Amino acid sequence: MEIEKIKYTGKVKEISIGKEGKAITVGGENSYPFYLFEGEMPHKPKIAMEVYDSAPEEWAEAALEPFKDVSGDPAAWAKKCVEECGADAIALRLASTDPNTKNTSPEQAVEVVKKVAEAINVPLIVLGSGNAEKNTAVLRKVAEECDGLNLTLGPVEESNYKQIGAAAIGFKHTIIANTPIDINLAKELNVLLGNLGVPDGSILMDPTTGALGYGMEYTYSVMERDRMAALTQEDEKLQFPMLNDIGTEVWKIKEAKIPEKEEPKLGDAKKRGILIEAVTAVSFLLAGSDILVMRHPEAVKLVRSIIEDLTAT
Amino acid sequence: MALTGIEIYKKLPKTNCKECGVPTCMAFAMKLAAGQAELSACPHVSEEARAELDEASAPPIRSVTIGKGDRGLKVGGEIVMFRHEKTFYNPPGLAVLVTDEMDSAEVDRRLKSFKELEYDRVGLLLRADLVACKSTSGDAGKFEALVKKVQSEVEGGLILISEDAGVMEAGLKVSADNNPLIYAATSDNADAFAKLAKDNTCPLAARGKDLNELVELTQKLTGAGLKDIVIDSGARGLRQAFQDQIVIRRKAIQSKFQPLGFPTITFPCEMTDDPMKETLIASTFIAKYGGIIVLSDLNGHSLFPLLLERMNIFTDPQRPMATTAGIYEINNPDENSPVLITSNFSLTYFIVSGEIDSSRVPTWLLVFDTEGLSVLTGWAAGKFVGDAIGPWVKKCGITDKVKRLKLIIPGVAAAISGELEEELPDWEISIGPREAAHLGAFLKQL
Ligand code: SF4
Numbered sequence: 001m002e003i004e005k006i007k008y009t010g011k012v013k014e015i016s017i018g019k020e021g022k023a024i025t026v027g028g029e030n031s032y033p034f035y036l037f038e039g040e041m042p043h044k045p046k047i048a049m050e051v052y053d054s055a056p057e058e059w060a061e062a063a064l065e066p067f068k069d070v071s072g073d074p075a076a077w078a079k080k081c082v083e084e085c086g087a088d089a090i091a092l093r094l095a096s097t098d099p100n101t102k103n104t105s106p107e108q109a110v111e112v113v114k115k116v117a118e119a120i121n122v123p124l125i126v127l128g129s130g131n132a133e134k135n136t137a138v139l140r141k142v143a144e145e146c147d148g149l150n151l152t153l154g155p156v157e158e159s160n161y162k163q164i165g166a167a168a169i170g171f172k173h174t175i176i177a178n179t180p181i182d183i184n185l186a187k188e189l190n191v192l193l194g195n196l197g198v199p200d201g202s203i204l205m206d207p208t209t210g211a212l213g214y215g216m217e218y219t220y221s222v223m224e225r226d227r228m229a230a231l232t233q234e235d236e237k238l239q240f241p242m243l244n245d246i247g248t249e250v251w252k253i254k255e256a257k258i259p260e261k262e263e264p265k266l267g268d269a270k271k272r273g274i275l276i277e278a279v280t281a282v283s284f285l286l287a288g289s290d291i292l293v294m295r296h297p298e299a300v301k302l303v304r305s306i307i308e309d310l311t312a313t
Numbered sequence: 314m315a316l317t318g319i320e321i322y323k324k325l326p327k328t329n330c331k332e333c334g335v336p337t338c339m340a341f342a343m344k345l346a347a348g349q350a351e352l353s354a355c356p357h358v359s360e361e362a363r364a365e366l367d368e369a370s371a372p373p374i375r376s377v378t379i380g381k382g383d384r385g386l387k388v389g390g391e392i393v394m395f396r397h398e399k400t401f402y403n404p405p406g407l408a409v410l411v412t413d414e415m416d417s418a419e420v421d422r423r424l425k426s427f428k429e430l431e432y433d434r435v436g437l438l439l440r441a442d443l444v445a446c447k448s449t450s451g452d453a454g455k456f457e458a459l460v461k462k463v464q465s466e467v468e469g470g471l472i473l474i475s476e477d478a479g480v481m482e483a484g485l486k487v488s489a490d491n492n493p494l495i496y497a498a499t500s501d502n503a504d505a506f507a508k509l510a511k512d513n514t515c516p517l518a519a520r521g522k523d524l525n526e527l528v529e530l531t532q533k534l535t536g537a538g539l540k541d542i543v544i545d546s547g548a549r550g551l552r553q554a555f556q557d558q559i560v561i562r563r564k565a566i567q568s569k570f571q572p573l574g575f576p577t578i579t580f581p582c583e584m585t586d587d588p589m590k591e592t593l594i595a596s597t598f599i600a601k602y603g604g605i606i607v608l609s610d611l612n613g614h615s616l617f618p619l620l621l622e623r624m625n626i627f628t629d630p631q632r633p634m635a636t637t638a639g640i641y642e643i644n645n646p647d648e649n650s651p652v653l654i655t656s657n658f659s660l661t662y663f664i665v666s667g668e669i670d671s672s673r674v675p676t677w678l679l680v681f682d683t684e685g686l687s688v689l690t691g692w693a694a695g696k697f698v699g700d701a702i703g704p705w706v707k708k709c710g711i712t713d714k715v716k717r718l719k720l721i722i723p724g725v726a727a728a729i730s731g732e733l734e735e736e737l738p739d740w741e742i743s744i745g746p747r748e749a750a751h752l753g754a755f756l757k758q759l
Binding site: 001003004034035036037058098100130131180181210212213214215216217218220221224225228252253254255257258263264265266267268269271272274275276278279282283286287298302303305306309310311312 | 397429431551560564568589590600615616617619624625626628659663667668670
């Protein structure tokens with residue numbers, strides 16, 4: 001029986017992140033995700049593990065437990081993710097820079113970034129807090145002070161792309177362009193970054209990640225539309241690899257945290273949290289994710305084995 | 314395959330009697346072609362023409378019902394490859410496996426889980442749909458006893474699994490009235506199974522060794538007059554099984570290839586021994602085109618995430634991203650509980666209500682109609698502003714529910730607090746956090 005194949009006219013750009021010798025490459029696919037009977041995926045999706053810049057306060061017990069011994073020491077934590085869980089990259093979240101929490105300074109952030117970068121031999125992704133205004137100052141400072149580290153910085157939004165973008169160009173970092181679940185806004189921000197002079201090889205797209213049961217489908221469909229435009233409509237300004245910031249979104253939902261004894265029908269709390277994270281991740285893999293930022297080592301392991309099975313030869 | 318208006322017109326009575334509510338048969342044909350009318354509106358169309366037109370307007374993937382009544386499960390009937398192209402209509406059925414050699418306590422436990430694991434979520438009841446009864450013993454009597462037991466204890470449809478016609482007949486004897494899915498016809502038993510399906514008027518699953526064999530098999534079955542067919546490509550490795558799902562859907566929808574125009578059945582329970590991984594394999598089939606997904610067991614921690622995924626993927630994307638405006642009670646608030654207000658952008662609502670929920674603080678949440686805009690955009694667009702919110706707060710009914718008139722507004726809309734104080738002189742207006750993530754801490758220290 002003949003299988004009608006789709007004629008893909010576009011291709012996702014191949015982008016390398018990280019310092020020479022520690023770099024990884026993502027993207028390059030020329031078909032819908034895992035449609036390997038009619039296209040290629042030269043680089044399997046990668047998993048970056050999330051590390052907080054200080055001991056997290058509100059994490060679910062199940063998510064914190066594997067990192068209890070290192071949670072106050074981001075460098076040790078990052079090392080553990082790489083050495084014990086095989087993380088392809090580390091995503092350091094500068095949570096304590098948020099004015100609503102510890103409000104640490106951009107200088108303090110730079111210090112943590114350097115320490116973590118030093119400790120690992122994989123690419124370092126640096127994520128700001130939920131505060132876009134503060135992120136502008138923090139990420140700009142990090143970009144300027146970490147010359148030569150080839151960081152990946154985000155989220156970069158329409159409100160702060162100029163400041164962070166300029167610093168990223170100057171010091172050769174990659175940018176994570178974040179837009180609120182909208183294909184047109186995503187394209188627009190990529191155009192703006194291009195106009196600013198950010199090279200195509202230095203942009204990743206973050207479509208904004210909704211958790212399972214909390215808007216996952218909006219992200220899912222926007223990603224499918226992004227890929228459709230990139231691969232079949234030659235929309236060059238959408239041909240960038242995509243990153244999903246999953247761990248932090250899924251582990252804050254009520255159902256990932258509630259103990260079994262309060263909701264017996266939801267089953268074992270640890271397994272439930274892991275599966276909520278992993279099912280969200282698999283959904284986004286199927287929608288086109290190239291980098292998954294994840295939290296729980298067991299979820300990472302499970303998702304990696306699904307990637308292996310989907311690409312098995 | 315969709316017919317044009319002219320093709321439909323040729324099959325109508327051409328009397329222009331107007332009984333369909335349209336002046337001419339031609340106009341009616343045009344409406345039918347555009348999907349704006351139902352053929353049943355014309356009382357004069359011949360039986361023969363009706364059959365032809367029904368056939369022609371059937372979706373490229375047949376919809377098949379398993380079970381009966383309220384718990385009847387309809388699968389298939391899809392018309393697009395991607396949900397954003399229109400919507401996916403019929404969520405895949407989730408099934409749990411029991412066998413006739415299983416310890417009876419284990420069967421009881423699974424049936425109990427099947428009955429109990431139901432979740433109420435924003436007005437939707439989420440639960441598994443089917444029980445798959447498998448003959449592993451090969452003994453007709455044992456299988457009959459299992460099917461009988463399952464049937465008497467649970468509502469919901471059944472899948473009967475055996476490739477032995479004698480065993481299957483025994484199972485059907487006690488369950489055919491409930492319209493179970495017969496699994497499976499293969500190239501070895503196709504004639505006998507086609508007869509069983511026909512005699513009992515039950516849907517029949519067909520399994521090939523690969524897609525080619527499957528195509529031959531479904532052609533044989535449709536040739537024997539069967540219509541309600543469910544298909545299994547036989548693949549049990551994830552890569553091949555995933556590819557088969559895509560090829561089947563594409564062949565059916567884009568090439569209108571009828572031998573594959575049926576809902577699929579998948580078996581994550583046969584693809585791994587690790588229950589956690591099985592859940593993820595099932596999750597790929599929820600996203601990509603599984604019609605029925607058979608699981609080895611049901612546990613809340615694995616079933617619930619799958620049900621959420623299924624709910625998400627099968628939500629109609631054409632529906633505006635807005636939540637109904639109104640008063641939402643979270644954690645059983647009373648007259649002293651705080652009152653928060655936010656916009657009716659669905660994501661805002663999901664996130665805000667989720668944060669309040671997990672804080673466990675009893676709270677009234679007012680969801681104000683910003684026509685689906687977020688708080689910040691709504692404010693910028695002049696919708697989330699004092700002179701719109703004030704009058705609505707007065708009349709929405711919250712004043713009958715609380716004694717302490719204190720309204721907490723989102724931090725990003727702090728600018729409207731002055732206008733709101735003017736609009737709501739009886740209320741104390743206070744400013745909440747800018748980020749939903751900080752709501753929990755904020756509520757706890759109130
Ligand atoms: S009811 Fe039937 S026959 Fe009469 S006008 Fe309508 S289509 Fe024609």
